[in-house]
Amino acid sequence: xxxxxxxxxxxxxxxxxxxxxxxxxxxxxxxxxxxxxxxxxxxxxxxxxxxxxxxxxxxxxxxxxxxxxxxxxxxxxxxxxxxxxxxxxxxxxxxxxxxxxxxxxxxxxxxxxxxxxxxxxxxxxxxxxxxxxxxxxxxxxxxxxxxxxxxxxxxxxxxxxxxxxxxxxxxxxxxxxxxxxxxxxxxxxxxxxxxxxxxxxxxxxxxxxxxxxxxxxxxxxxxxxxxxxxxxxxxxxxxxxxxxxxxxxxxxxxxx
Numbered sequence: 001x002x003x004x005x006x007x008x009x010x011x012x013x014x015x016x017x018x019x020x021x022x023x024x025x026x027x028x029x030x031x032x033x034x035x036x037x038x039x040x041x042x043x044x045x046x047x048x049x050x051x052x053x054x055x056x057x058x059x060x061x062x063x064x065x066x067x068x069x070x071x072x073x074x075x076x077x078x079x080x081x082x083x084x085x086x087x088x089x090x091x092x093x094x095x096x097x098x099x100x101x102x103x104x105x106x107x108x109x110x111x112x113x114x115x116x117x118x119x120x121x122x123x124x125x126x127x128x129x130x131x132x133x134x135x136x137x138x139x140x141x142x143x144x145x146x147x148x149x150x151x152x153x154x155x156x157x158x159x160x161x162x163x164x165x166x167x168x169x170x171x172x173x174x175x176x177x178x179x180x181x182x183x184x185x186x187x188x189x190x191x192x193x194x195x196x197x198x199x200x201x202x203x204x205x206x207x208x209x210x211x212x213x214x215x216x217x218x219x220x221x222x223x224x225x226x227x228x229x230x231x232x233x234x235x236x237x238x239x240x241x242x243x244x245x246x247x248x249x250x251x252x253x254x255x256x
Contacts, residue, residue: 031134044067057105064120087173171234
């Protein structure tokens with residue numbers, strides 16, 4: 001686990017209102033007993049781009065509930081190339097496998113978009129999982145949504161064009177930083193190299209696809225800053241995989 005996490009100045013006074021920016025936390029904290037037990041244990045932390053939360057094989061000591069950051073689960077090949085197998089933001093939980101029979105991470109987990117997450121000791125969530133039926137249901141719903149995303153992205157990466165996959169990826173990021181109900185307004189610090197490593201495509205292909213998307217006025221991209229300025233235009237270019245994953249995403253459904 002990364003040893004250089006930056007704790008927020010608000011770490012000693014996290015409220016249920018700020019914690020509820022994450023869908024899973026919001027569902028968990030609806031139970032007064034759960035809120036009583038969890039709130040004192042929750043610590044806001046700031047995650048930076050490419051910060052490593054777990055390497056493959058690391059023991060998962062802490063889980064994370066993203067508030068406005070985006071975390072990527074990465075498959076890393078022997079030659080160093082990567083592909084994102086799952087993306088987690090305000091709709092989900094990072095480190096879920098810690099309470100589902102495995103105390104270690106099966107993949108590398110990095111931050112892709114910086115921002116704030118809420119940290120909790122994995123053992124605390126494990127105890128909650130075992131004794132509270134409503135918490136169990138929320139966490140299993142989160143797991144189902146994650147499995148849907150992983151399986152659908154496998155299909156998407158096999159069958160769809162780089163343009164469609166990039167459009168899908170950008171919309172997924174936009175959802176997870178709270179941009180699902182806006183036409184524009186999100187500045188994302190994303191280099192083409194980072195995007196290519198997440199989408200699983202060559203940088204040259206991402207450059208061409210991003211140029212096409214920029215050409216229709218959906219995004220602006222310059223000097224590592226990507227600005228989504230017309231979400232509706234982006235939705236016109238995306239494949240059907242996005243709708244399928246969004247329908248099964250608790251956070252997206254709750255927000256619409």
